[in-house]
Amino acid sequence: MKKIPVTTDDRPKEECGVFGISTPHGDGVAELSFFGLFALQHRGQEAAGIAVSDGSRVRLHKDEGLVSNIFTPEVLAPLSGYHAIGHTRYSTTGSNAHRNIQPFVIETMHGPLAVAHNGNIVNASALREELLHRGFGLTATSDTEVIALMLAAAGGRTWQERLERTLPAWKGAFSLVLLAADEVIAVRDPWGFRPLSVGRLPHGGWTVASETCALATLGCTDIDEVRPGEIVTLRGAEIDRIQALTPSGQPARCTFEFVYFSRPDSFWDGQNVHHVRQRLGRELAIESAIDADVVIPVPDSSIPAAIGYSAESGIPHNDGLIKNRYIGRTFIEPTQDMRERGVALKFNALRENLEGKRVVMIDDSLVRGTTAGPLVKLVRDAGATEVHLRITCPPITHACHFGVDMGHDGDLMASRLSVEEMEAHIGADSLAFLSLDGMMRAVGQSEGYCNACFTGEYPIAVHEAQAKLSFEGAIA
């Protein structure tokens, strides 16, 4: 079934959440993977999968849909074993969807190997060509298959050795979780683009996940980041950590994990996401103060920033927009004609909280800029006398090549328009973005982050990334 893109949604799309678990007792490994993936659902809602190893055989189930729809008790029952990995995916391409669902599982001369990946290898196209020219045949179009096949062919006595040989070739963002017959291995690129953390299970064993919220959901202790360039092996009660690659001198954590992607209860680079978001709001209040009567968030992601903005500015915080929480497989969008008549599918305004008021509306980002205008109009139609839009990050002017789908450069509103032009286009009384410095103050760091989408200064040269789409070429 074709999915009509939800055009009222103007958020960047994270492409994946990864998860891994290894236990000495094999108790409920598939169920715990389910709960872990469930906590990572916000990182991808299109497809999910779990692969489990019982020590020799790998069993796999993956499908399109939400974690809680795919994994029924009947589906989980046969997935018994000691070690497992899982993946939840936001799918960028329709026709290839099924083949590219992860984990990607192959048999190799060293036994079975399953791979779950969050990120984007920018030189994947070149690596793929290399594999093809070595005579490999590829069945999917993802960089995950490239990763898996390179590992299978890497020689070496252990998967750790094979990783050490192969890692230097991979340029880009990769938070990887691998499942072999009797271990789970987590790896993170030397730039540390995307998050990945490990934790100790309360009843023995270890788990690894894209975000700490999944570890917290499982009751983990000893939660720690997988370091950039590190290989972490989970083998029952044992954990083994090797610094395989020198971390990049200039780490490049994704600031957007703080701004939008991560769940508020997760920690990123040692900082609680909700807390940083409050500070983003505070910084914004300092930088772009305005006289107003109420601060409202665009729910749900901007709530913490609105709390911070309110606390800093003294302007009361309240709800101004109600979001329909049941946006599922929304195939049907109001027609343009219906929209002009006022049909609103996703947000309704709270007139009581807005009427006659000067409103500061906090949003986390403007990407294509398609929803900000209608939201400003909605608030104004509900009686607001002024609407001041405040964005908790700088203008996004450049596409991401490290695992986030923001569209092409040309799709980005801020790459085409000045702030004044955007303000006019959106129809806000004022529009202000948080400065790069302000954002980094909120984060509490001045360095070590990738801000390429704001600055165009990519930590890795990305000319190769342009070739990426040719992947889609031969097999539709």
Add this chain to the structure above:
Amino acid sequence: MKKIPVTTDDRPKEECGVFGISTPHGDGVAELSFFGLFALQHRGQEAAGIAVSDGSRVRLHKDEGLVSNIFTPEVLAPLSGYHAIGHTRYSTTGSNAHRNIQPFVIETMHGPLAVAHNGNIVNASALREELLHRGFGLTATSDTEVIALMLAAAGGRTWQERLERTLPAWKGAFSLVLLAADEVIAVRDPWGFRPLSVGRLPHGGWTVASETCALATLGCTDIDEVRPGEIVTLRGAEIDRIQALTPSGQPARCTFEFVYFSRPDSFWDGQNVHHVRQRLGRELAIESAIDADVVIPVPDSSIPAAIGYSAESGIPHNDGLIKNRYIGRTFIEPTQDMRERGVALKFNALRENLEGKRVVMIDDSLVRGTTAGPLVKLVRDAGATEVHLRITCPPITHACHFGVDMGHDGDLMASRLSVEEMEAHIGADSLAFLSLDGMMRAVGQSEGYCNACFTGEYPIAVHEAQAKLSFEGAIA
């Protein structure tokens, strides 16, 4: 597929949302019904249906699932016509689910009739027996079928006449929307238990819905409540309103629509729900003041009350709990053993906002009381030094017989335990409920509301309601 009850959810369950539309032009009637039902999704997530009449024939589609999953463009395409009704359902009974999905459609000597119902006819069992003894055969187990068959057999020249003859027999809560060949009719019981409002469509025609949020979603103007005892007929551009039954001297609007059910942007009895919830928080702050460092809501329903509590008390408001938004068809719950290990499926705590703090936690109700204890523990484990639980309504001590599933009297925590006992059971440092007077002050009325679940004073004698479950008897 059997659904395992989501035992971590301790909310009362609304049983239905109803919707109706009639247009002179027949433009997008099914799509508008979809958007309307979508805005009523919070009133029932188990099943939904739409019936459309083109002036002579009624076409129907209904199924289990969310509105946005059931109604694809392919499903809506053949549902063309001028008049439509819709229903969204929270299903109390598994095995009968499919037969009892609404709208319920029959052919009668007066043409087709479709019925969508929100409420509960307390004497339905007796009325059903009467139909059976008149020789009728019934195919479903719902009071909706009783309503439909009584109307079919009522004689009279118009559906309005038949309603006028039949209405006096129905004791209980009924916000009904009927579809005949060439009109939509809305009726509300003389007590006005459940909400029902009409509005004018921007491009001609009228619509009726359980909540005003659905009317606002469609851009309606001239929004007005269907009065208790009133019959409202929508026929293309025309609207016709008859006061068929004298409204009960003592109206009995459900207070719980304010406390929990209705969407915050809806209006109930002329008052905005979000606004009333803020006042519930304010009243609670006045009645049960406590020295604390932060006020947190149990998301999402208690957010407005937390805002109000904070505003009144001066204690800062912040998030303390993060709720997983992707609770879909959650078949799988953590085992007791997993829960003891700390596996949490639905909420995670925000340590940064709680640690070392004295916390006021606002929740809207305690029903079975199964989730309050674990939530208090979650907050305490995250470092809160004190946890004070504040509930925005009085203790619920009696079951509802007017369309809300709170379980039987014996299931209700407050029917068995005193406030002190509940406090101890839950493990809160203090527990306080809003008083009945405080709640009604927030509502802004001292009379005209059904507070039977708090007081046991039922507006209608309910001994007949006990026989209700015998419906389920003969056909499983």
Add this chain to the structure above:
Amino acid sequence: MKKIPVTTDDRPKEECGVFGISTPHGDGVAELSFFGLFALQHRGQEAAGIAVSDGSRVRLHKDEGLVSNIFTPEVLAPLSGYHAIGHTRYSTTGSNAHRNIQPFVIETMHGPLAVAHNGNIVNASALREELLHRGFGLTATSDTEVIALMLAAAGGRTWQERLERTLPAWKGAFSLVLLAADEVIAVRDPWGFRPLSVGRLPHGGWTVASETCALATLGCTDIDEVRPGEIVTLRGAEIDRIQALTPSGQPARCTFEFVYFSRPDSFWDGQNVHHVRQRLGRELAIESAIDADVVIPVPDSSIPAAIGYSAESGIPHNDGLIKNRYIGRTFIEPTQDMRERGVALKFNALRENLEGKRVVMIDDSLVRGTTAGPLVKLVRDAGATEVHLRITCPPITHACHFGVDMGHDGDLMASRLSVEEMEAHIGADSLAFLSLDGMMRAVGQSEGYCNACFTGEYPIAVHEAQAKLSFEGAIA
């Protein structure tokens, strides 16, 4: 999904198979119903259902599809009980398909009642109007619902009494099986249009089925026809037979059960169907002898007649056409263009058995006459020097109103064309039909059969039947 009519199929369509079982031990009642329905699958492939009673409650499962696809072990497991009925259906109307799947189950003042019906009540439209005018509301468009509701309203102390009161009102063909809380009741119209037989189960209890092949499949003994006008009650180990209506002085068994519908191993009116079909072939050989080299059947239904024709004529019998056995949900038919290029979906010719030969091709009937021409061409293209088509019944000139879908009178080839015109249209070297007398000689009876489709002499006046389609009117 819409089904494209399989235009290469020119057979009359039987509308139903019915089944019932009652046991003292309740052992495998649903499974035995499954096997029984499976043996009746040829009487309807569109939908099927089973209703089981455990003595007080009736449980039902019905769906579209083949018996072996609908009933999995998971579906059968909860259908436990002592008594059951089943139905398999050929559906004439698409949009109403689901509501009209049988058994039809209602609750009545006398407990649950499930009805499975094969046949057609010609005055159903009038009876339906009568029910509507008594104030009933109807949910489906079938005469089965009319039967069920009339029984529910009939008064009387037992279902047998209610049947005795109601039976005289029903004009037409009805082989009915009813399920009440603690018994199964079989009834046959006084004309005996459609078959219905009972048999004793090897391990106790009784069963009833449209055809004896289903009873044989279950290992039954004491197989006997339910007599025209008889009510047979199965209650565990007991069987009770009442001659409720005087059988019609002129019985009207459907001759077409012999010609085409019934499975060859079934018995109808005491005669084995395969045997009668052989005699049809023999009579045809006597009446329409021709000098030829090979006799071929149109598979599969004409095989016995070809055997008989060969035996009588001395012309060798062989296969000449191969039929693709996997015609399932054939959505896709060759386009006209493809057909002209020779694309054949259903039959291929066996050149080796046809080349240079004078061929007698035996078919059981010509209805619309759409397939005979292409088949003659196929045989001729495979090298046959002559093709003589022989039909094992007389020309069908009138529509059936007693449960068989042959289309309207105007659709029938023989109602528009003489035999010579048909011969020319089909392109056969000769075309001959078996005479009415010849057919009845093969059947072994000169009276007691309905031959209305050949003669237009309907055993019951059918002017009322014309109103039938108005059923479809109000609810699409």
Add this chain to the structure above:
Amino acid sequence: MKKIPVTTDDRPKEECGVFGISTPHGDGVAELSFFGLFALQHRGQEAAGIAVSDGSRVRLHKDEGLVSNIFTPEVLAPLSGYHAIGHTRYSTTGSNAHRNIQPFVIETMHGPLAVAHNGNIVNASALREELLHRGFGLTATSDTEVIALMLAAAGGRTWQERLERTLPAWKGAFSLVLLAADEVIAVRDPWGFRPLSVGRLPHGGWTVASETCALATLGCTDIDEVRPGEIVTLRGAEIDRIQALTPSGQPARCTFEFVYFSRPDSFWDGQNVHHVRQRLGRELAIESAIDADVVIPVPDSSIPAAIGYSAESGIPHNDGLIKNRYIGRTFIEPTQDMRERGVALKFNALRENLEGKRVVMIDDSLVRGTTAGPLVKLVRDAGATEVHLRITCPPITHACHFGVDMGHDGDLMASRLSVEEMEAHIGADSLAFLSLDGMMRAVGQSEGYCNACFTGEYPIAVHEAQAKLSFEGAIA
């Protein structure tokens, strides 16, 4: 869903049908593939797929189920192009079903490649190990993937060159159809184990299929076998044939294609299958004459042999067993207890044709021997005074390693029991098999056929084949 093996079915299982088409006009290529596969459905009913190339991109659809259920108009619509291949599969392994459905499609350095395969490479396990040791990762467990990956890695300028390099390594049976961006290539192993034929489409272009019945269904002319060791390239209007491998001095066509697998209207080695089956019956009548009253086939495959036996012996031919044609996804089998009570799911006996008669029952093979005994009993219980079982081939004593699933040697009845012992076990009055010589006389050849299942003389050493099951090892 798990499928319970249909234990009442005692036939060998063919593992595949393959199909390919190339046209200059691209008109209806997917539809024609559908019709072609539909005609090959008897070679595999578990899964099917079609891959289409538009000259640069390959589009694929494959799924479990029957051809007519998988391919709806919606599914076929996007499969536009000039060249296509298809596959229909009998699946031996449940858990791997989905990954092993064909065509198998990969991207290679030379563009896309899709492979459909009928047969079995006996040294696939060794070849697979070799690929693994070269560092390849494999996603499926089939020899088809081995074929595809070896071709991808073979170097050479064209697919034909790559085939020429790779073919010598493949030991075993392979009738392959490949799809590249702009051509379809058919290849057959030098032994010619399995059939494969090409034909000219009436409106331009060429097609290739496992059996000529598929070519006839499409109206093809110039039908010719792909010769053992030949590579045939179809490229729009062009056809190109290369004798790539010297055909084996001792060809090894599968005799069982005549005995059971092929559709009666197909040609194999220049002979019509139906005709050969008639001769098998004649030879059997000569070798194992018996005095009897009627010859009956076990339907449907033994009908031609029964015709031949009757013609030769002069004993009349008739039907004695009726087979239920609706055996679909038969999940439910009668329990042993039910079977003892006489519950028969698949066959019923025709008492009228058997009672008091001495019966010769013709069957095509005995494999496990599970159904012969019950069938003999069924016929005897229907009144036959004698039952003489005649088998149209010799006893099967050895497993097939060339693409037919007959089970392991130990499963084969004739490998454990003498003819006398089998006769006693089955309970026949006499049991006779056709001799090897008699069978080959019917085939019309004394050499060039693989009769290993009867003789144990495998044309290729099969010790390697034993390792086959280890494929299933690592990924379940």
